Amino acid sequence: MTEKLPVLVTGGAGYIGSHAVLALTDAGWPVAVIDNLVTGFRWAVPDGVPFYQGDIEDASLLARIIAEQKVGAVMHFAGSVVVPESVENPLKYYHNNTAKTRALIAAAVTCGVKHFIFSSTAATYGIPEVSPVTEDTPQRPINPYGVSKLMTEHMLRDTAAAHPLNFCALRYFNVAGADPRARTGQSTAGATHLIKVAVEAALGKRAKVGVFGTDFDTPDGTGVRDYIHVSDLAAAHVLALAALIEQPERSLTMNCGYGRGYSVLEVLDAVDRVTNQSIVRELGPRRAGDPDSLISDNARIKATLPWEPQYADLDTIVAHALQWERRLSELQGK
Numbered sequence: 001m002t003e004k005l006p007v008l009v010t011g012g013a014g015y016i017g018s019h020a021v022l023a024l025t026d027a028g029w030p031v032a033v034i035d036n037l038v039t040g041f042r043w044a045v046p047d048g049v050p051f052y053q054g055d056i057e058d059a060s061l062l063a064r065i066i067a068e069q070k071v072g073a074v075m076h077f078a079g080s081v082v083v084p085e086s087v088e089n090p091l092k093y094y095h096n097n098t099a100k101t102r103a104l105i106a107a108a109v110t111c112g113v114k115h116f117i118f119s120s121t122a123a124t125y126g127i128p129e130v131s132p133v134t135e136d137t138p139q140r141p142i143n144p145y146g147v148s149k150l151m152t153e154h155m156l157r158d159t160a161a162a163h164p165l166n167f168c169a170l171r172y173f174n175v176a177g178a179d180p181r182a183r184t185g186q187s188t189a190g191a192t193h194l195i196k197v198a199v200e201a202a203l204g205k206r207a208k209v210g211v212f213g214t215d216f217d218t219p220d221g222t223g224v225r226d227y228i229h230v231s232d233l234a235a236a237h238v239l240a241l242a243a244l245i246e247q248p249e250r251s252l253t254m255n256c257g258y259g260r261g262y263s264v265l266e267v268l269d270a271v272d273r274v275t276n277q278s279i280v281r282e283l284g285p286r287r288a289g290d291p292d293s294l295i296s297d298n299a300r301i302k303a304t305l306p307w308e309p310q311y312a313d314l315d316t317i318v319a320h321a322l323q324w325e326r327r328l329s330e331l332q333g334k
Helices: 014-027 059-069 083-088 089-110 146-163 194-202 231-248 266-277 299-304 316-330
Strands: 007-010 029-033 051-052 074-075 115-121 166-172 173-174 209-213 227-229 254-255 281-284
Touching: 007 014, 007 059, 014 029, 014 074, 014 231, 029 059, 029 227, 051 227, 059 089, 074 089, 074 231, 074 316, 083 089, 083 146, 089 115, 089 146, 115 231, 146 166, 166 231, 173 194, 173 231, 194 209, 194 254, 194 266, 194 316, 209 266, 227 231, 231 254
Parallel strands: 007 029, 007 074, 029 051, 074 115, 115 166, 166 254, 173 227, 209 281
Antiparallel strands: none
């Protein structure tokens, strides 16, 4: 039986972080959240979970939280995530994702936190020459977002070699969907994720959905991505944390995806199916740096953790995203 150490979740009022908080609390882990609420929402943190509004580079605040909550592990989601913005404003990403994470890791080491889960990304692979992508595929990120995340992987690896800290870096593919009970979901205005954009269009919040590129080397000419339900992803974090606690001498790096992909048009077809209507599609040129196909090889996570995805079905992912989008309209209407 794994000891359920108190966990500090950074960015726990954001999209993926709030789902991780639910997964932890549902499984009986003590949890506290720090979030600066720049992109997160206070209402996304469940009642009863200690909440600290602040920044992860505030060393004195982190020391106080770790002492007050007796934190034994950090689950780190705080950061900036919009790839085009990272190209336009690289220093923001090197500050928010790299420098601030360095401060967080330093606080963990100083305060004796032994376990660290990091939300990394498939963007660290850049445009891989092969698909599916294994963890050993060369990491050649093509934008500051991917570089900022890869730098954190390096920091964690080097810190774990020098201090009594182990870590798990989980490289996400395309995260989508929402809590099946509609307790939280993707709520950021102007989000760029395809399924979020498509369900907004289905509910009349957008006039159309842009399809960027129809000349990819894929069956229907549109880009193929590996979409993972956010609740399955959150479950992987909880299992990874248990694995770190059970084997403190071991660190882990694993892809998080289902090992199969869907094209942009297949996703839009699924939204049409689930909503029983047709959303307007605007075909346009491809964006710079978009690979034809980006699919995970998930053999390592399946072999390492007792992870059994519960929602690995595109229509289910879309249905949960749609349910949340309707709920969000209610919340915003208050």
